[in-house]
Amino acid sequence: MPASTGSLLRVRLGAPAMRPRLTPVSAPWVAVAAADDHAKTLRAYDSQGLAHAVDTSRVPERPLYVLDIDVSKAHRAGLAVLHKALTDKGLASAEPGPANSPDVAGWWATKVTAVEVKDDQEPWFKGAAEMFSLVTGFGVDGKARVDSVDMPYLDYDGTVYYPNQILVNWSNYKYNLADVVMMEDDDGTNYKALAQAITTALLTVTDQGAYIPLVNALLSAMPDSWFTDDPDYVESWYTLAKNSTGRLNGASGNGWMTVEPYFVEQF
Incomplete structure (x- = not known):
């Protein structure tokens, strides 16, 4: 930090x-x-x-x-470190993406209306969980892209939350598909190491003219310890589409979320 x-x-x-x-x-x-x-x-x-x-x-x-x-404080600072590291490597942008159409002032998003995890990988003595998601896909430039999304409300497992939170800004992506990896932050998380693992995995992935899921590439680059402690893998969703609607069960069966398309208008 x-x-x-x-x-x-x-x-x-x-x-x-x-x-x-x-x-x-x-x-x-x-x-x-x-x-x-x-x-x-x-x-x-x-x-x-x-x-x-x-x-x-x-x-x-x-x-x-x-x-x-104070994991909440460290988590917020750590996500800023992660975003800067990804931006420096060209895997994220510092500014919002362009509008989907020059004739429409705004952009399409996917909004999370409800979410629950069965096991947040956080024991009682560690306090409330600090959850975040990594949204991956191909940016408008054809390069792999990662957007970190903080989920500070997701404190406890076995509880349904109704955040109405923007998960994906589709104007930042080339294809109509993206993947989501949900993780839980422990108090020893090294965000620079996390960024390094992500960039190592994704900078070698090239756009082949069709969408390629990036979840496996991202997860395979992470040390084994990150699936047991620091930070913990919680769940993943493959091929989330711009028109996805309703309940989406996670790939590992540990969580679900309901989503809907949402148009964000500009003033």
Whole structure:
């Protein structure tokens, strides 16, 4: 992260379910969030400084304060790093794409009206998930393109969200098709490494005059660790079209979203 990001340290309640158990006479324990999503226990300390092992398989009955990284803040700064790196490599543009037609002031988009994931790859002790999607396709110049889309509302799995969020700006793409990879940000995500993996995979892909799915090329370039921790692969959608409407199930069966075409008018 650049120095301008500022401090990333925070203290938070371990899980929302603990809030009703915070009372004037309660004595919450304090723990440091484990770096490993698959940690079996957390070491927590009581008010006397005594250590206790906390089972991570379920939210504990005792309220727990967790010291960790402000992932929301780091996530926003990291996406800016990712976008700049992709823009510098010609895989994203700094400015919005041109209008679809000189006679029409605006552009067509795909809007997400509802979305849910079964497993957000984030255990309770890491707090709410920080989700983002990578939209890939071929830009109007015929080169592979990646647009990062922040999804800050997608906090918890098993919950349906209704964001009405723009996912794809079709004026940025040559073909009527694009792919989507959804990921979850962990507190150790190296966005420069993520950008490097993406550029390594996509700069070698050339336009053959027909649409080529880019999901496999992108995923195959990522280190194995990114499918278990830092950051986590959540779901992917192939061949999303400009006229796609309704519910779209993800390729791995871990999530779904409903979409609809949406025309964004210019003033």
